[in-house]
Amino acid sequence: MDREQQKRLAAQRAISYVEKGSVVGVGTGSTVAYFIDELGKMRDEIDCAVSSSERSTELLRERGIRVVDLNSVGTVPLYVDGADECDGHKRLIKGGGAALTREKIIAAASERFVCMIDPAKRVDVLGKFPLPVEVIPMARSYVAREIVKRGGQPVWREGVTTDNGNWVLDVHNLSIVDPVGLEREFNQIVGVVCVGLFAARPADIVLIGDQLMA
Numbered sequence: 407m408d409r410e411q412q413k414r415l416a417a418q419r420a421i422s423y424v425e426k427g428s429v430v431g432v433g434t435g436s437t438v439a440y441f442i443d444e445l446g447k448m449r450d451e452i453d454c455a456v457s458s459s460e461r462s463t464e465l466l467r468e469r470g471i472r473v474v475d476l477n478s479v480g481t482v483p484l485y486v487d488g489a490d491e492c493d494g495h496k497r498l499i500k501g502g503g504a505a506l507t508r509e510k511i512i513a514a515a516s517e518r519f520v521c522m523i524d525p526a527k528r529v530d531v532l533g534k535f536p537l538p539v540e541v542i543p544m545a546r547s548y549v550a551r552e553i554v555k556r557g558g559q560p561v562w563r564e565g566v567t568t569d570n571g572n573w574v575l576d577v578h579n580l581s582i583v584d585p586v587g588l589e590r591e592f593n594q595i596v597g598v599v600c601v602g603l604f605a606a607r608p609a610d611i612v613l614i615g616d617q618l619m620a
């Protein structure tokens with residue numbers, strides 16, 4: 407089975423976590439696009455969605471799903487998103503689609519985070535996928551130098567501006583043996599808006615294709 411089929415299966419299984427009449431938090435990416443397709447089929451059964459990107463908002467609205475501001479809802483019962491890497495503790499690297507900050511905000515505000523991946527993204531140690539870091543534009547060089555001091559090789563994702571008007575550094579050469587510690591450390595660099603490590607708040611449920619990860 408190819409990766410796209412695995413993503414679609416994960417999205418179909420993730421739908422089973424959606425409760426009738428509820429608010430659904432929606433991530434960003436190609437796997438999430440399959441999820442939005444499925445969610446569109448039950449648009450009359452949910453209340454509305456909160457979205458992690460302009461791209462997902464557009465897809466949701468195209469399928470007739472009402473999208474509301476996170477500030478207008480309380481705790482979100484369910485957040486569904488993809489990831490770029492996932493370790494055995496359900497800690498993630500995210501941000502390949504540059505939506506990491508809004509994704510992390512909705513994940514933090516959610517009771518349950520269901521993450522959908524294909525088998526190639528399941529790793530023992532995070533870091534083979536370059537770690538995305540969203541930065542305030544004027545701090546790009548400074549943050550890059552600070553990351554080099556910590557052993558990473560930052561590469562500016564030139565030409566990409568996030569929905570928040572910021573830039574992204576992709577950090578290569580990291581073997582992330584202490585994801586919570588590294589998330590905390592990178593968060594403390596002035597000019598960093600968000601680190602694409604979801605370790606302090608990992609996923610609750612990971613679906614690898616249609617299989618539940620233990």
Ligand SMILES: O=C(CO)[C@H](O)[C@H](O)COP(=O)(O)O
Binds near residue numbers: 435
């Ligand atoms: O973090 C993300 C976007 O910022 C995505 O969830 C991640 O990049 C996975 O994307 P895809 O489902 O297209 O493989």
